Amino acid sequence: MKFSSVLAFAGVAVAAKYPTTVVAGVEVIDTPLVREARQLIELFQEKQPYLIKHLYRTWLFGAAAINANETLKASLDIEFHAVGTLLHDLGWDMRDNSPYVTLTDRFEVDSGNAAVNWVKEQIKGDKCASKKWNAARLEKLYDGISLQTELSIIKYKNIQSQWIVNSVGLEFPGPRNPLIPEKDYNNILAAYPNDYLYRGSNETFTWMAEHKPEGSYNTFIQDFGTAFVPGYNATGHRLFDILQGGVSMEVAAHPNATPDS
Ligand SMILES: *[C@@H]1O[C@H](CO)[C@@H](O)[C@H](O)[C@H]1NC(C)=O
Ligand SMILES: *[C@@H]1O[C@H](CO)[C@@H](O)[C@H](O)[C@H]1NC(C)=O
Ligand SMILES: *[C@@H]1O[C@H](CO)[C@@H](O)[C@H](O)[C@H]1NC(C)=O
16 A cells, blocks of 8 residues: 555545646646636626636635645645635626526625535536535535635634635735745735725625625625615614514513513
8 A cells, every 4th residue: 555545544634736837926726627717707807807806816825825834735725725715706796697696695605605506517517526526525615615704603614614714814905914925925916916806895795785685684795785875774684673573572472571481
């Protein structure tokens, strides 16, 4: 038995060897699946071109941080990371009749479902292995993408899912995150400048509150609706309102109840 199969047999993750290429000076994975994911996000060219740059920066900042750390490099699957980062915002699609955007689910959930469904299609088209992209892996992909704004929850999930979210976090304004080597940081920003993301997200989040209010309540998108969308009214939909309704009903039905009742 070869050493690598002994490790695999013992359940130890063995870093897979993938073909690579260089994007903005960063060595990245270059499999058919990743190429297809890069092709897919060109759909944003029509209405949200700034978003393509955001998705590339997210992938590349993460990849640069992972490349610079042997521990991370050995424990993270870079194909999973590439797909998760490149496809983490499919729910932002503002095109009419987007196949990714529902009226009822928050954008993080739309994005997670869209990415999982897309990988399943790729498996059918033989662009990736179903053995590798099994149900457990697809669930991790869903977790990482759908929990991208729930940092208090994602922090106890697996490291693969966390690194989708960590890479999104490397995008936040401020000084360069020390995990990203300075040369890579400068190269990535030069190739994919970040000068419209916040205005673009302001537009997109307002659009979501207006076009899919049902999917906005009890999420931070609700605040965009309240601030910017005429006629938007979250009152009555918030968990707070629902619980206050329960309190009133309970008082009416059981006026004399006590904590011991
Ligand atoms: C590398 O990553 C590991 C896991 O996140 C972390 O514990 C370690 O501190 C990192 N090493 C460096 C040099 O940043
Ligand atoms: C943010 O979006 C709202 C709603 O479209 C708009 O009124 C506001 O001007 C935007 N802010 C900026 C700085 O673009
Ligand atoms: C918002 O909806 C609630 C519940 O239906 C209603 O009581 C309130 O008057 C509405 N507010 C506005 C500004 O329309």
